[in-house]
Amino acid sequence: MFKGTYTALVTPFDKEGAVVKDQLSRIIEEQIAQGITGIVPMGSTGESPTMSHLEHAEVIKMVIEMTKGRTQVIAGTGSNATVEAISLTKQAKEMGADASLQVSPYYNKPNQEGLYRHFMTIADSVEIPLIIYNIPGRTGRNIEVETLLRLAEHPNIVGVKEASGDINQIFEIIRQAPEDFSVISGDDGLTVPLVLMGGHGVISVTSNIAPKTMGRLVEMALQGEVENAREEHYRLTPLFKALFCEINPTPIKAAMAYMGYMEPNYRLPLAPPAPANQALLEKTLKDYGFTNKML
Template identity: 45%
Template sequence: MSTQNSLFSGSIVALITPMNSHGCIDFDTLEKLVEYHIDAGTDAIVSVGTTGESATLSIEENVKVIEKTVELAKGRIPVIAGTGANATSEAIMMTKLLRDSGVAGCLSVVPYYNKPTQEGMYQHFKAIAECTDLPQILYNVPGRTGSDMKPETVARLAKIKNIIGIKEATGDVSRITEIKKLAGDDFIVLSGDDATGLEAMKLGAEGVISVTNNLAAKDMAEICHLARAGEFSKAEAINARLMALHHDLFVESNPIPVKWAAYRLGLIKSPFLRLPLTVLSESAQPKVEAALKTAGLL
């Protein structure tokens, strides 16, 4: 793997965007979260992805949070910018706005709601890649977008120089092998599903872009680093303890549970999310709390 591509491997956090009870971004807490991940051994940060509430932040806020995260990181940890949109023109605009921001690369989601064809997806990502020199990581998450980018389309896109990898969040680990076979071993495949992340790494995924990492950063770093070293039995022992958390952080729509859990652990000051997302329901809170206890975090 090239030096550039090695920036995008291991334990990568899909970072929450902390807000106060009025919905304003809490930059003081953001600084604490960045330090928490650097201290824990997290390998990279995804700023303003799905877990970072990109959908309810304005373009200006998206850019501000990403730039602030880069500033706070001070070169100690790579920052990957969430730049996806379902309008190609908007995704291009976001990518261009971050050209000189210092981000290591961009994470760009399959267009949601408008359900493009495979050819439409190809042309969308090709147009974005051609507008920038920044490394591009594709993001396939059919459960949220309503569209599934097939491995054959990924392989076509892998031929474009600065499209270097994919976050594959179907939870279907057979996809890892298929994409590697079609796109080549140099193409980075990252799991976007915590529950199957370790299995994906056994099959050749370079790392995990993780929601659980927001809460159990040291454990997730250890799992990924052990897996990268081929020490799967040790990684499995830690991962088993986190499995309830991997599942129950999706008991309601992400990032509802992870924000409540981060608040419960004192990592953020408020569990606030912007509408249409609401704070974790009282009926779901005991389930998430139990998963935190099983994980050894409470």
């Protein structure tokens, strides 16, 4: 079972848009030193939609080589084309990834049967644990509870990253899913309620800059420390809000640049935060004591 705090990893770029390997290595070393459960490269936080398939595979390979088995690597290898998802997932398995994160097909908006067949075909084609990623705000299609429960019957489909924002749907998945099926939050702000109600952790954006803090928050919730988890949740809420003042990963990359871990470079069509949001972000980071060292 996948349980704990996983970082939805950013991808540092130089001004020309090339991956900066030494900055990526530094970020990963900090994550491991702060006790992160695992790292998730090439999700939306890693700007995967702007990366070629070759670059996609190269970043995953870099991350696996840099971690050296010291933490789990869940490789983002999803696509809205099933054959592409299979190809990327096979490459990740060959490189040594521990699991694959499979985003729901975007843009073409398949119906529930199409979603089911898409994920089942990948699961039948590659012998690696798959975590389904449900984020209808980006994909335009929600994976309904009934569909997900059907998918959970496949031995290779081991969990879901739930970012639907529908707390009732999330609770229903937790209630009905097999005991060994991981329900992981895809929304930092919903981590505590999800885990306290029986979920298993978070794939976090915030943990790029605060891996130890997010790890502590999840552990409190997993241990049933309700009052401590609630207090920490509310303490962190302004930070969560600031890091999502614009579309992810714009604010988190700006935050990491502010902290000195990378340059504030994005691949188009993403652009730096609006001045007011940059000011909000910097004020919030100062309020939390973030300078040039991960907490």
